[in-house]
Amino acid sequence: MASDERLRAIEETMRSQLPTTAASREQISLWSVLKQSVGKDLSRLTVPVVFNEPLSFLQRLGEYMEYSDLLRLADEQDDAVKRLEYVTAFAVSTLASNRDRLSKPFNPLLHETYELDRLEDLGFRFVCEQVSHHPPISAFHADGPAFRFYGSIYPKLKFWGRSIDCQPKGILTLELTKRNEVYTWMPINCSIHNLVMGKMYIDLHGTLEVICHSNDLSVKVHFKSSSSWLGKEANHIEGYIVDKSKKKLRALYGDWSEFLASCGAETFEANFAAWDKERKEHKEKKQPVVGTGGGHSPPPARRFSTTDMLSSPEPPEDIGMPLVHCKSTKVSSGKKRCDKLDRALASPRRSTCLMLTSPTGSGTCSKITHLSVLPLLTGSTVLWRVRPRPPISEQFYHFTLFAMALNEMNTNGRAPLPPTDSRLRPDVRLMEDGNIDGAATEKHRLEEKQRDTRTTLKKVKQDPHKAPSWFTQGPHPFVKDQDTWHFNGCYWNRDWSNSEYIF
């Protein structure tokens, strides 16, 4: 693995924002666009480009890998329950970037691909291909020194007038290769509310069941559905790790957009009610120190300097007190504690512990732009916490820093991309550059081109369903009666002689 300095060097070469800010949608009513489609599958519907984000759905799937470090941590645990804890934290972390992301990624064209080779700095490489057009199915495969993570998603979207329901189909599989362990889970359901009136928000709901097929440990993480974006249950998740006999071994709880912690099952049962009450009260009070958005005027900024901070050699593991979360533009590598900040907090009587995380996890601390308190149950271990989004995120489709770099052309002396890579899509690129009309024209042209290719192939009696290049469908190796898409591994030979320019 690369040294810290090397890591930082790579990180600094990546862009931290898009070329232009998002265009305003105020002029267009989403309702007028969607009203003909009530009750229909949205995959065939095109929305005006302003309701898109400048990423293809394949690139969006690349965001699953933002916290791939959790897989290294999982692999390092000698205790099977702890491994499942980190795997579950990873599964939850793949969902975090959905918060406030209320734009539609571009529908991938058939056989479009996307690669994310971060083997050198982040320890994984990822490939995704659009393997089917109707229904739209995207298959992906990622690997690293200790894992393989693969699956497919068919994001089934239904429009209900005031909301959109998404019941994605597919299965996600994680293999910890050195441990010979296999985990699976299904994508979680989600809804987008208040399309017509009120503040739009995204709600993830249902149960995320992570099963370890090698030792019969499993966990059902329940995602509470919230009735409004202010809802006290909003984003709350909880569940128990159980063994074969359903004996509760550990409790997991958190917020899919912020953190996942674990504690003893008895602690959770005995203290949850009291803690939950406190948490809800806290949620009502919770206010960012510097505005994180909502379009309202932010409260006055408070600044803290680096000298206010005491370094702690080790990140606090068991934190039986509230955690303060700082969003900072830059933070020095490692995690730092600060007790002086106690006084700055809303509830001065609490003992508090400050953990600083930067959007990238490294850099030097210059200013803190956001503070929030995470209440935790006594004796908890924080398995995962979200990296704060950059302050400019709001103007850039609420992208995380990780997302900002996904469509970057920077190949930095790397091997050339295949002609099917999402980064070469002219419509997404134009949108990113702020040319909405140009993007709309190109998007239309690509869709027509795709249709024409299919008709021509049919005319010359060729199979219009040319097989995907890098994946084949077949039975799941570990789950009965379940199909999955298998990566053939050839992608990384980087031979594009059979890849057509689809854009």
Ligand SMILES: CC(C)CCC[C@@H](C)[C@H]1CC[C@H]2[C@@H]3CC=C4C[C@@H](O)CC[C@]4(C)[C@H]3CC[C@]12C
């Ligand atoms: C008209 C506009 C506003 C519609 C916007 C629809 C957007 C928000 C929809 C379209 C496709 C959706 C995604 C489809 C599939 C999944 C996998 C699931 O496990 C988590 C949610 C996630 C990642 C969805 C998030 C929301 C999503 C990106």
